[in-house]
Amino acid sequence: MKHFFKNNVSLQDVLTTINIHEESTDHAPVLGVSTLQDLDEGLIACLHNHQYVDQIPAHGKGIIMTKPEWDHYVPSGYQKILVDTPYRLFASILSHFFKKDRHCSISPKASISPTATIGKDVFIGDFCVIGDGVVIGDGSYIGHHTVVESHVIIGQRCHIESHVSIQSAQIGSSVTIKNGARIGQGGFGFHMDDKGPIDVPQLGRVIIEDHVMIGANTTIDRGSLENTIIGKGTRIDNLVQIAHNVVLKDRCIIVAQVGIAGSTELGEGVVAAGQVGITGHLKIGKGCQIAAQSGVMKNLPDFSVVGGSPSLPAQKWLKINAMLKKMVSA
Amino acid sequence: MKHFFKNNVSLQDVLTTINIHEESTDHAPVLGVSTLQDLDEGLIACLHNHQYVDQIPAHGKGIIMTKPEWDHYVPSGYQKILVDTPYRLFASILSHFFKKDRHCSISPKASISPTATIGKDVFIGDFCVIGDGVVIGDGSYIGHHTVVESHVIIGQRCHIESHVSIQSAQIGSSVTIKNGARIGQGGFGFHMDDKGPIDVPQLGRVIIEDHVMIGANTTIDRGSLENTIIGKGTRIDNLVQIAHNVVLKDRCIIVAQVGIAGSTELGEGVVAAGQVGITGHLKIGKGCQIAAQSGVMKNLPDFSVVGGSPSLPAQKWLKINAMLKKMVSA
Amino acid sequence: MKHFFKNNVSLQDVLTTINIHEESTDHAPVLGVSTLQDLDEGLIACLHNHQYVDQIPAHGKGIIMTKPEWDHYVPSGYQKILVDTPYRLFASILSHFFKKDRHCSISPKASISPTATIGKDVFIGDFCVIGDGVVIGDGSYIGHHTVVESHVIIGQRCHIESHVSIQSAQIGSSVTIKNGARIGQGGFGFHMDDKGPIDVPQLGRVIIEDHVMIGANTTIDRGSLENTIIGKGTRIDNLVQIAHNVVLKDRCIIVAQVGIAGSTELGEGVVAAGQVGITGHLKIGKGCQIAAQSGVMKNLPDFSVVGGSPSLPAQKWLKINAMLKKMVSA
Numbered sequence: 001m002k003h004f005f006k007n008n009v010s011l012q013d014v015l016t017t018i019n020i021h022e023e024s025t026d027h028a029p030v031l032g033v034s035t036l037q038d039l040d041e042g043l044i045a046c047l048h049n050h051q052y053v054d055q056i057p058a059h060g061k062g063i064i065m066t067k068p069e070w071d072h073y074v075p076s077g078y079q080k081i082l083v084d085t086p087y088r089l090f091a092s093i094l095s096h097f098f099k100k101d102r103h104c105s106i107s108p109k110a111s112i113s114p115t116a117t118i119g120k121d122v123f124i125g126d127f128c129v130i131g132d133g134v135v136i137g138d139g140s141y142i143g144h145h146t147v148v149e150s151h152v153i154i155g156q157r158c159h160i161e162s163h164v165s166i167q168s169a170q171i172g173s174s175v176t177i178k179n180g181a182r183i184g185q186g187g188f189g190f191h192m193d194d195k196g197p198i199d200v201p202q203l204g205r206v207i208i209e210d211h212v213m214i215g216a217n218t219t220i221d222r223g224s225l226e227n228t229i230i231g232k233g234t235r236i237d238n239l240v241q242i243a244h245n246v247v248l249k250d251r252c253i254i255v256a257q258v259g260i261a262g263s264t265e266l267g268e269g270v271v272a273a274g275q276v277g278i279t280g281h282l283k284i285g286k287g288c289q290i291a292a293q294s295g296v297m298k299n300l301p302d303f304s305v306v307g308g309s310p311s312l313p314a315q316k317w318l319k320i321n322a323m324l325k326k327m328v329s330a
Numbered sequence: 331m332k333h334f335f336k337n338n339v340s341l342q343d344v345l346t347t348i349n350i351h352e353e354s355t356d357h358a359p360v361l362g363v364s365t366l367q368d369l370d371e372g373l374i375a376c377l378h379n380h381q382y383v384d385q386i387p388a389h390g391k392g393i394i395m396t397k398p399e400w401d402h403y404v405p406s407g408y409q410k411i412l413v414d415t416p417y418r419l420f421a422s423i424l425s426h427f428f429k430k431d432r433h434c435s436i437s438p439k440a441s442i443s444p445t446a447t448i449g450k451d452v453f454i455g456d457f458c459v460i461g462d463g464v465v466i467g468d469g470s471y472i473g474h475h476t477v478v479e480s481h482v483i484i485g486q487r488c489h490i491e492s493h494v495s496i497q498s499a500q501i502g503s504s505v506t507i508k509n510g511a512r513i514g515q516g517g518f519g520f521h522m523d524d525k526g527p528i529d530v531p532q533l534g535r536v537i538i539e540d541h542v543m544i545g546a547n548t549t550i551d552r553g554s555l556e557n558t559i560i561g562k563g564t565r566i567d568n569l570v571q572i573a574h575n576v577v578l579k580d581r582c583i584i585v586a587q588v589g590i591a592g593s594t595e596l597g598e599g600v601v602a603a604g605q606v607g608i609t610g611h612l613k614i615g616k617g618c619q620i621a622a623q624s625g626v627m628k629n630l631p632d633f634s635v636v637g638g639s640p641s642l643p644a645q646k647w648l649k650i651n652a653m654l655k656k657m658v659s660a
Numbered sequence: 661m662k663h664f665f666k667n668n669v670s671l672q673d674v675l676t677t678i679n680i681h682e683e684s685t686d687h688a689p690v691l692g693v694s695t696l697q698d699l700d701e702g703l704i705a706c707l708h709n710h711q712y713v714d715q716i717p718a719h720g721k722g723i724i725m726t727k728p729e730w731d732h733y734v735p736s737g738y739q740k741i742l743v744d745t746p747y748r749l750f751a752s753i754l755s756h757f758f759k760k761d762r763h764c765s766i767s768p769k770a771s772i773s774p775t776a777t778i779g780k781d782v783f784i785g786d787f788c789v790i791g792d793g794v795v796i797g798d799g800s801y802i803g804h805h806t807v808v809e810s811h812v813i814i815g816q817r818c819h820i821e822s823h824v825s826i827q828s829a830q831i832g833s834s835v836t837i838k839n840g841a842r843i844g845q846g847g848f849g850f851h852m853d854d855k856g857p858i859d860v861p862q863l864g865r866v867i868i869e870d871h872v873m874i875g876a877n878t879t880i881d882r883g884s885l886e887n888t889i890i891g892k893g894t895r896i897d898n899l900v901q902i903a904h905n906v907v908l909k910d911r912c913i914i915v916a917q918v919g920i921a922g923s924t925e926l927g928e929g930v931v932a933a934g935q936v937g938i939t940g941h942l943k944i945g946k947g948c949q950i951a952a953q954s955g956v957m958k959n960l961p962d963f964s965v966v967g968g969s970p971s972l973p974a975q976k977w978l979k980i981n982a983m984l985k986k987m988v989s990a
Contacts (some may be wrong), residue, residue, distance in 0.1 A: 022963050041717060046934075047882055074667050085721065095811065104857070109787040111767075111787070111804075127786075127787050127805070129785070129786045129787070129804045145787075145805060145823075147803075147805055147822045147823065148803045148824075163805075163840075163966070165821070165822045165823050165839040165840060165876075180823075180840060180877070181665075182823075182839040182840050182876040182877055182898075184839070185821060185838045185839050186838070188875065188895065188897040188898070188915065188916070191747045191751055191897055192895075192913065193745065193748060194744075195748070196871075196911065197871070197893050197895060197911065198748050198751050198752070198891055199755070199836075199873070200747075200750075201755050201758050202750040203663045203693075203754065203758060204661065217840070217877050217899075219840075219875070219876040219877050219898040219899055219916075221876075221898070223661075223695070225661050225663065225694070225695045226661050226695060226912040227661070239877075239899060241897075241898050241899050241916040241917055241934075243916065257917065259899075259916050259917045259934050259935055261915075261916075261934060275935070275936050277917075277935045277952055277953050278936075280950065283668070292954075295935075295952055295953045297952075309953045309969070310981060312985065316985065316988050316989075319988040320984045320985075320987070320988050323987065323988060324984075328862070
């Protein structure tokens with residue numbers, strides 16, 4: 001597909017965006033961006049993985065951003081922008097030229113407590129509910145139908161989409177929360193004995209640090225006595241379950257439909273692939289990588305790479321899979 | 331259970347509904363439908379699987395729809411409607427006689443942009459938000475609290491329930507979307523390197539073709555540069571995750587809690603049972619059948635039948651399971 | 661963490677709450693509760709698992725609730741409350757002293773049918789939609805943005821949070837439903853044959869008995885011809901899928917992201933751990949325990965303990981896992 005810029009943009013404008021200040025030799029307009037296969041005159045595409053070289057058409061029309069060491073993969077005819085981090089800079093170009101117009105307005109149809117403190121340049125959508133004592137920082141966007149219960153604090157430049165519920169939470173700056181996420185409800189806290197179940201009131205909060213992203217329909221429960229904490233820069237995909245008292249340190253990547261049970265702690269930079277389950281009360285060391293659908297039932301030392309359910313070191317898991325296949329093929 | 335018709339209905343009325351135009355020999359009223367075990371005078375039940383023969387009471391009162399070749403399973407006394415596709419026709423009877431009254435009204439409590447185009451006989455519920463340039467086709471139903479963001483196009487006779495979020499999407503005709511589904515938010519698109527995460531803006535859309543059904547709290551992300559596409563007649567259950575750029579061809583069946591990662595393509599008529607996970611960037615051939623909880627990590631040729639995580643041909647997977655059981659029983 | 665009471669509370673007040681009527685020897689105020697590690701002067705913490713003994717600080721300041729037989733674990737200096745069920749009674753103390761103030765008010769911004777019957781001391785939040793013929797019992801709380809479709813019946817003292825959708829349902833008393841749960845939409849009911857898919861209208865309801873708790877973004881479909889039933893005291897966590905016609909008997913525990921397919925029945929007190937999948941049309945006996953991520957594909961007799969996918973008796977499953985690990989380590 002091709003995506004065209006709305007305004008007139010020159011190659012020099014594009015280069016300035018990514019902090020390349022050499023004078024451009026070409027003043028022809030840049031019309032937009034495209035995938036490699038749809039590349040054409042005036043468009044920029046990004047070759048960020050050399051496996052995709054086959055997708056580049058032979059016609060040689062357009063501009064390709066890639067790494068200096070992949071220069072030779074690019075067929076003749078194309079203009080090139082050679083940079084060390086092509087995907088990062090391509091993302092910057094998209095962010096700059098396709099920035100969404102944001103109206104800074106507060107819907108008269110929202111229900112906003114007179115004791116809430118709303119910053120400058122804030123958008124609050126139709127039918128939002130903003131409770132007593134809520135604080136919303138400058139430049140934040142609160143989508144239609146979002147409910148922010150009393151005393152929640154939201155930082156600056158947050159982007160909170162529609163139909164989100166937030167209670168018992170403190171949210172940093174530049175946080176994105178997508179449609180229908182549920183933040184801060186009481187967790188699965190009850191005590192079951194011969195006398196039947198009794199609910200254990202949940203008193204902790206959810207602390208979401210700066211630059212976190214939370215996917216659509218994901219659920220993050222408030223802590224019981226402690227807090228549930230989502231560290232700086234962590235990315236959480238759709239339909240993920242984060243139970244009470246879980247701590248995710250900075251820059252974790254939690255893919256869709258993962259479930260993390262109560263009081264488990266993930267170190268910095270842990271990657272949990274899709275549909276992983278992690279038992280409660282565990283410590284997962286920093287930099288661990290957990291293959292899709294794994295079930296982690298034990299503590300993991302730093303930088304472990306595991307797979308399977310129950311999970312094993314990845315090499316052992318691959319070996320078992322290979323062995324079993326062989327045994328039934330014999 | 332028994333479900334009674336609200337109006338007076340004769341057997342002839344019932345037969346007309348399913349295009350049987352022979353004159354009915356019995357003019358007694360038909361009172362409603364029931365399960366086989368609750369069948370009684372004046373009720374119709376459907377025997378669509380001969381395993382359920384035991385559920386038929388011995389009393390012989392009522393009407394049974396079934397296949398001609400199962401005629402001999404039906405105890406004496408029952409009136410019979412013998413047709414080749416009993417379940418399909420039983421469904422038609424339910425559709426016809428239990429049709430929901432639909433008020434074609436537009437709530438004065440909805441927030442509707444003056445630039446939206448609303449067709450004839452449309453229902454828009456309380457507190458809906460309909461954005462700029464939205465088009466809603468004739469006869470469509472938009473449940474309470476649903477948010478349709480600007481420039482979304484919705485076809486005719488769609489049934490969209492409550493609390494749904496729709497953005498960056500084009501929706502065909504006769505599409506059903508259930509409560510709380512999230513359509514068209516940005517996907518899990520970011521680039522993580524030594525400098526930390528950077529978001530990659532998502533520019534594609536979600537294209538939903540005619541006769542698709544999407545379950546409650548399911549999430550379908552917009553494409554990044556390409557579109558996410560859900561083909562004609564495809565059925566998606568609750569709590570399913572469809573990532574950016576996924577393509578589902580026509581008549582796929584995606585059961586609850588399945589997750590399909592980015593850019594994967596499913597051919598026509600693929601069946602993914604509950605909690606299946608499919609890795610990104612794969613091609614799953616048409617007619618493939620994927621057993622519950624399988625983890626598909628490789629391309630599959632047409633009509634593959636697989637199970638296990640990582641998935642294997644189903645026969646191999648069953649053989650491994652049997653072998654392992656035997657090994658620990660010895 | 662420490663959580664302080666809002667009012668002045670004495671030790672005697674605390675003991676009265678848990679029905680200990682001996683005269684307290686200490687009239688010093690109790691300031692609040694804490695975790696074991698944050699225990700301090702005037703605070704109460706609960707030692708409900710002797711594995712947590714290490715968390716008790718050495719300083720001896722504060723009050724510890726525990727079992728009489730764990731008395732010797734408590735370092736000297738601490739005041740003690742010795743009771744047979746410390747966690748249950750600690751929960752009672754939290755419930756009593758941290759009770760949420762509930763305003764019994766009906767928002768003028770809600771859309772309430774004139775034919776709905778609303779009990780005494782009911783809270784209805786902003787932008788709720790309450791349909792024709794709905795009944796809401798005394799003391800129930802309906803959070804902002806919740807939609808209760810026509811003819812739904814809700815008992816007394818229910819706590820229904822924000823953004824919930826309820827239709828075709830009958831709900832008992834003291835039921836909790838958390839943010840974004842979807843109750844009573846039509847299930848995954850269609851018939852697919854050579855002629856393509858045809859929807860099967862769903863006519864059953866969802867019956868939720870007393871003291872049930874349902875988690876955030878969980879989906880419970882209405883029955884097709886029968887009802888979907890959730891028995892008394894059952895606890896369901898977040899993001900769980902309960903398909904049409906499922907019956908959960910009393911006091912089941914269904915952990916996050918479990919999926920239960922159509923018409924399956926769970927006996928009393930079944931525990932399904934996180935991400936379990938259970939196939940349709942099964943009978944799971946009472947008291948069964950199903951390990952996390954298991955896939956249950958056969959009926960289970962009462963008190964079965966199973967693990968694995970497909971599931972096996974837990975001992976066999978553990979034996980297989982141990983054997984495989986050994987085979988690749990050799």
